[in-house]
Amino acid sequence: MNKLCINFGRLWLFMLMVGAMSCSKSTITVEIQVEDTSGLKPDSVYIVGNTPELGNWNPAITLMEKVDDYYVFTLEMKKEESIEFKFTLGDWAKEGMIENGDGGNIVLSPKTDTSVVFSVKSWHRPEPTSTAVGNVFQWNVADPKGELAPRKLHIYLPKNYERDSTATYPVLYMMDGQNLFDERFSTSMGEWGIDEYLESDTASKVIVVGVENSVNRMEEYMDYVKGKPFREWLAHFIFPKVDSAFRTDTNRRFVGGSSAGGALAYMMRREYGRSGRNRVDGVLCFSPALYVNTEEDQYSIFLADELESRPYPRVPIYFDIGGKGVDRILLEGTEMLKKHYPENSSASPVYKYVVDLNDDHNETAWRKRFPAALEWLLANDRN
Template identity: 25%
Template sequence: MKQYSIIVLLIVILSGTAGFAQTSPTAIAEDFKPSSVNQPGQEYPQVNSQGYGRFQIKAPDAKSVVVSLGLGGAKGGTELVKEQDGFWRGTTAGPMDEGFHYYHVTVDGGVFNDPGALNFYGSTRWESGIEVPAHDKDFYALKEVPHGNVQQILFPSKSTNTSRRAFVYTPPGYHKDKSAKYPVLYLQHGWGEDETAWSNQGRVNLIMDNMIAEGKIKPFIIVMTYGMTNEIKFGGMSSFKIEPFQTVLVDELIPYVDSNFRTAANPANRAMAGLSMGGMETKTITLNKPDVFSHYALLSGGTYSPEDIKDKSKAKLIFLSCGSKERPEAIKEATSKLKNAGFNAVSYISEGTAHEFQTWRRSFREFAPLLFKN
């Protein structure tokens, strides 16, 4: 357990900066546009067609302004230059990977969010966000299709002596047909994030809406709750214990969801998935509780081996994924071994991305249609 947690931690550390392309164009295209996740009416930050980011911060009395991109912010980052009007401006040294990235601004040693950008919970704090338009962004775009509902619930937790929060996605039509029951996916965030991550950064509700409208997927409910990961300090994950969260999830949240939503309340119609540390939680809980879930997905969150799973009949689907800039060979090798052992195992590699939300958006698009086939 400790060894696995350390491996996950190393993946996060090595992927801490926003992914930059291996080669930079000879000239930067001056077609910059405001990021799609800016505050209303704000012109900066901006991105261009090549994936470069451009920033503008007003700090006329500052001595240094640096933009740090990535989970937790990379050392160094993009140094901005002060101009005569009191604004600090600068452009990233290279293009960023497609998709969403966290960042913050360091002004004379103090860490701040960019007032021009929306904030997203990551790195155990609300970070600024920037979106690099992806060539395949259509699958998570907001479209004129029937939309599901993402609602906050507060469920009682005796084990933690409080009410805890979760967000529940119900598909379009859920409130119309009162007789229909739905399978459920329990979907976990990564280290330093919370239960808002998959809908805010991941746009999972829009991915679901679009796939349902296109007839590519069987509608199901998604439940997203806090994985109790942020109490573990960065660098101390080897001491993480799964039991408290396992109790919250299995003994408290699942019964609450089954009692308050129209669920098909049996293992065949229950899945668990998670990204990064959420993948570690998924693996551990699905192995500890083989009678609760039947579909498993680890997104940049490790692998299963055939020896891990004692009863093959209970694992209906095992999905493994990562970005091409992570460890794709390990994912492919593990999937091959699972297939050879007779498991329904599927792998996916997100081309051109690292340990970041574009990898996980694409991974969700690939594994969601595979769920609850039977």
């Protein structure tokens, strides 16, 4: 268990801060204490987590305030929500190791105004043992136009790929690719285990290309205008690069992702659905961030265009949602999309919609749902 304690000497300050906030919300003050054994005494500490306020797992966005010997961050959140987070010095290589912690994400689900303190014993992320299985490797890639940050592709090739020199394979491009195969690269709640599934005897054979995110993840994945260079880079540079290097079936090219990555897959379907050499033949949208309407945030990802368009693009779409955490907010968007797809109609796209209200917005849930989603897509992309 993580070390939790109340700092009574500072409690009065905390109460003053939360007193002016709405009683309908809980406020959490996350306070970190760096132990002297680290010997580092950093000038800047970042809190990194699963919400926009926490930087969406970007290790160098949300700077904590230095107050005396503490680093403090305060946010408002609804009582029924939970947050997951870690601390860094601005780089995942300098991740804070919590006293008595196991190296995993810190999870808080406060019901009332709360102040907690975590002690960090060191600022070093231990090198985890590789969890990848099968033929998994990385490529370093850049944008020829220089508009996007360099990043890695995490690539999986099917079993016996080298032995069977004539076979061609469908390709699935997954966003947040660092989280797919190997704990060494994962920046979130572990990896999806896609390689473990594809190495099993029951899985279909497919090439998977995981595209790492960048510090501009939200802009690249969710901003329709500012994200256009990323979508063009994916379609006009990465697709051909992969096709030229591997034996791909260019008529079976899929894009997938979760959360903001699911929104990106959704937009790729609208822009490149079965059109030209850069076509997209199907998409997997896990807990897609299509629509949010809350007091704090309002946005819609291409949804109005989808709902007004007839006919729908004949590109299979799998989309799903859980019922806990962030998925409780995103559920409205997936339900809106489902209502506008007529049942048993030639005007409707081929689609599958899955709801599991027991699932949260994390890799554990997406890992569980991935096998059935992939097999459905591979069975329906030619319809």
